[in-house]
Amino acid sequence: MGKYAMVIVSALIFSVITYSYGLRNALFLSNSRVVQSYSQNQAHNIAQAAAMIAINNLRNDSNTNFFPSENNIINYPSVENFEPWEEMHGSYNLRFMNQGNLLLVLTSTGLFEETIYSTNIGLIIGNSIWTPNFDQVLHAEDSITLGGNDYIGCEGILPCQVTINSIDQNAVKLGTQSKIKIDGDLFIGPGGHPNVVVNGNHSNVAGKITPLLRRLDYKMPNFPDYSDLNFLPGSSVYSNSIILNPEDYDRRHIPEILMTSGNNTLVFNTGNQDRELRVGNLQLSGQNRINVIGEGKLTVYVDYDIDMKGGSAMNELGDLNQLMLYYKGNQEVELYDETIDFGGNTFFNGNFFSEKAHVRLRGTAGIQGNVITGGSVIMRGDASAISRVVYAPLGSVTTDGNVKIRGAVISYSYVGSGNTTLIYDPDLDADLPELEVEGGGFDIVYWN
Numbered sequence: 001m002g003k004y005a006m007v008i009v010s011a012l013i014f015s016v017i018t019y020s021y022g023l024r025n026a027l028f029l030s031n032s033r034v035v036q037s038y039s040q041n042q043a044h045n046i047a048q049a050a051a052m053i054a055i056n057n058l059r060n061d062s063n064t065n066f067f068p069s070e071n072n073i074i075n076y077p078s079v080e081n082f083e084p085w086e087e088m089h090g091s092y093n094l095r096f097m098n099q100g101n102l103l104l105v106l107t108s109t110g111l112f113e114e115t116i117y118s119t120n121i122g123l124i125i126g127n128s129i130w131t132p133n134f135d136q137v138l139h140a141e142d143s144i145t146l147g148g149n150d151y152i153g154c155e156g157i158l159p160c161q162v163t164i165n166s167i168d169q170n171a172v173k174l175g176t177q178s179k180i181k182i183d184g185d186l187f188i189g190p191g192g193h194p195n196v197v198v199n200g201n202h203s204n205v206a207g208k209i210t211p212l213l214r215r216l217d218y219k220m221p222n223f224p225d226y227s228d229l230n231f232l233p234g235s236s237v238y239s240n241s242i243i244l245n246p247e248d249y250d251r252r253h254i255p256e257i258l259m260t261s262g263n264n265t266l267v268f269n270t271g272n273q274d275r276e277l278r279v280g281n282l283q284l285s286g287q288n289r290i291n292v293i294g295e296g297k298l299t300v301y302v303d304y305d306i307d308m309k310g311g312s313a314m315n316e317l318g319d320l321n322q323l324m325l326y327y328k329g330n331q332e333v334e335l336y337d338e339t340i341d342f343g344g345n346t347f348f349n350g351n352f353f354s355e356k357a358h359v360r361l362r363g364t365a366g367i368q369g370n371v372i373t374g375g376s377v378i379m380r381g382d383a384s385a386i387s388r389v390v391y392a393p394l395g396s397v398t399t400d401g402n403v404k405i406r407g408a409v410i411s412y413s414y415v416g417s418g419n420t421t422l423i424y425d426p427d428l429d430a431d432l433p434e435l436e437v438e439g440g441g442f443d444i445v446y447w448n
Helices: 003-060
Strands: 073-076 083-085 090-099 103-112 115-128 138-145 151-153 161-164 172-175 184-186 198-200 209-211 242-244 252-259 264-268 275-284 289-293 297-306 323-327 340-344 346-351 353-355 358-361 366-368 372-373 377-382 382-403 404-415 421-423 437-448
Touching: 003 090, 003 103, 151 161, 161 377, 242 346, 297 340, 358 372, 377 437
Parallel strands: 138 161, 138 172, 138 404, 151 421, 161 184, 172 198, 184 209, 242 264, 252 275, 264 289, 275 297, 297 323, 323 353, 340 358, 346 366, 353 372, 358 377, 366 382, 372 382, 377 382, 382 404, 404 421
Antiparallel strands: 073 090, 083 090, 090 103, 103 115, 115 437
């Protein structure tokens, strides 16, 4: 081979080697870019998915640990650490910052191998619709005390549950009698021990006694602010039998309804739509009645006094969902120091919401419909309540005598005595009023 041929062959070999090296570098860089792009995408997916799960948790779970108090921060699992997510082959970190109870800033960071991606979401903090679950016959925050002849059951509906958040010693008192008092399961506070929490004969519980997985949170709904509603002046006093058509009362302010003598019936005709009425003082006694007719619902806002006695009745012949009564209460009385008294043989058929006053039923008085109060509920004698719920999460529900409650009870404490019967019935035809609770409403305003 000549000299020039050797030069040409050497040049070709060098070109092939150079090309192969360049090709390998190009392939390496290409593969690196593919791997890097995949890692970025996966970290991005983890951050976005973790954020969505956190937002759903905030919106749907009142017991969530993701909502910090005003002007505070929660980091999950901690400031610097990441929570493993095996299904996504990576991990994530969440940071929640509450800015003045107006804006919740969520920073969600996804980590895949060594690649990190963060996204920021702003959520307006607002009120949410009051939609509590009543899956148990009785819930108490602090204590449950049952007398010798008390009975709590569900008439064969399973599971039948009584729940309490407390883990304190003797928070549940069953007594020493050998008699079924809770015809179902008893769930005590998370981490509680039955022998510590439950005092008395454990065989009085037909089912199991076991801790809850987590505390149950029942918030007091907001009492509606009707002060800004434009109520026109109405007649000063109604005390006799009369039929009021919508033009006589709808969105009007009647200072007093005083039906305390005789045997009269005041009828509110709603026509074909919902109506509203504001009343200063509402008193019924004797055999006087207030009835609601028509297709619409009547909402009554009472300012400072309600008194029902004798054999009086409200909406006795109507649909219980046709009457909603809100009681603001005497604002000059100390908080939780006022009692609305349903005595004698009175009957109230509708939904009732007292902002802070206690509700007392005695004699043979009865309420059919939901009872919601920021105070306590006292039932004595042969009083009865047929309710989807007796809801007093800040106060006590106390019974004494041959009291009968059909529905669910939510209370801070429950005390039964005498011969009280509490029966759970999920099928009662009582619609919950449309109310709101503080917080829980999280609308997304930005996501970047």
